[in-house]
Amino acid sequence: xxxxxxxxxxxxxxxxxxxxxxxxxxxxxxxxxxxxxxxxxxxxxxxxxxxxxxxxxxxxxxxxxxxxxxxxxxxxxxxxxxxxxxxxxxxxxxxxxxxxxxxxxxxxxxxxxxxxxxxxxxxxxxxxxxxxxxxxxxxxxxxxxxxxxxxxxxxxxxxxxxxxxxxxxxxxxxxxxxxxxxxxxxxxxxxxxxxxxxxxxxxxxxxxxxxxxxxxxxxxxxxxxxxxxxxxxxxxxxxxxxxxxxxxxxxxxxxx
Numbered sequence: 001x002x003x004x005x006x007x008x009x010x011x012x013x014x015x016x017x018x019x020x021x022x023x024x025x026x027x028x029x030x031x032x033x034x035x036x037x038x039x040x041x042x043x044x045x046x047x048x049x050x051x052x053x054x055x056x057x058x059x060x061x062x063x064x065x066x067x068x069x070x071x072x073x074x075x076x077x078x079x080x081x082x083x084x085x086x087x088x089x090x091x092x093x094x095x096x097x098x099x100x101x102x103x104x105x106x107x108x109x110x111x112x113x114x115x116x117x118x119x120x121x122x123x124x125x126x127x128x129x130x131x132x133x134x135x136x137x138x139x140x141x142x143x144x145x146x147x148x149x150x151x152x153x154x155x156x157x158x159x160x161x162x163x164x165x166x167x168x169x170x171x172x173x174x175x176x177x178x179x180x181x182x183x184x185x186x187x188x189x190x191x192x193x194x195x196x197x198x199x200x201x202x203x204x205x206x207x208x209x210x211x212x213x214x215x216x217x218x219x220x221x222x223x224x225x226x227x228x229x230x231x232x233x234x235x236x237x238x239x240x241x242x243x244x245x246x247x248x249x250x251x252x253x254x255x256x
Contacts, residue, residue: 009048013038016054018061024051042072064091065098067114073122086125089142090118093154112144115155127156135238138163146170147246160243166235168202169228172256182256183220184213195220200231214254221252 012024022044026034030048037044040060050056059070068091070077077087095102096109103110118124134140143162145151151158172182180186180193187194192209193216199205207223210216232239232247 014051014054016056016058016061018058018063020058020061022051022056022058062119064094067098067119068094069120071120071122073125075122075125077121084125086128087121089128090121090124093118093124093142097154112152112154115153117156118154131159131240132161133240135163135235138165140164141167143167143170146250147242149250160240160246162239162243163235165200165202166231166239166243166247168198169200169224169231171198181213181217181220181254182252183207183224184216186213195223197224197227200227200234217254221254224252225250 009027010024013021014024015021020040021038022035023038024033025036025043027048032045033048033051034043034045035051035056036042037058037060040058042059044056044058046056059072062069075086076084078084094114096106097112097114118127132140140161140163142154142159144154144159146162146166147160148158183195183197185194185196186192187209190209192211193213194209195207195216197205197207197220205223207219208216210219228247228250232244236244
């Protein structure tokens with residue numbers, strides 16, 4: 001009777017905590033059961049208690065901001081109980097685009113998205129390994145809008161890893177400058193429009209003071225484009241060709 005009752009559990013269905021429906025395929029004892037997730041088809045060994053309470057993780061659960069999932073493959077989220085760099089980079093990218101709390105502090109990310117294939121961590125991690133490189137003494141970052149200006153989509157075609165020194169050259173500071181053009185601020189004491197820019201070392205350079213904002217912008221544009229090209233030439237042998245070419249051809253617009 002007891003064995004028949006236990007066998008009758010086979011075929012039972014539950015939804016886990018993310019709403020993924022699973023079905024009980026094998027029941028050996030309370031500590032050893034096999035469930036299959038109906039939509040994705042993958043199976044997981046677990047315990048009856050976890051199944052009955054919905055506490056069974058599915059690698060296809062969209063557990064990161066409702067879009068990102070770990071997927072099936074060789075890439076791990078942790079090694080020796082430490083988050084892998086692939087996972088840290090992927091999760092941070094998803095959060096930038098889809099976390100409402102992050103958008104309160106950084107609203108310029110509120111219209112950014114991640115391409116659907118990168119919702120799957122395994123796919124992103126493969127791209128990461130194929131494209132990541134390091135430059136001694138510099139932190140690397142994934143960038144989405146140097147190769148394709150004003151791009152809002154993180155994807156394999158649009159993204160590239162860049163060293164911090166290059167990445168900082170392209171910061172636009174929209175939250176600080178208000179309605180003035182990029183690189184321009186109003187000097188209250190003189191009423192002049194001042195053009196400033198960071199140089200390749202990250203130091204702020206005062207380019208000059210001008211009677212109107214357009215003149216100030218033109219001075220900024222000339223200075224900044226020169227710095228970007230010089231920096232590209234300095235990194236020529238260290239960065240990917242597509243990044244070098246994008247920097248050489250990069251233009252600053254008053255609408256930036």
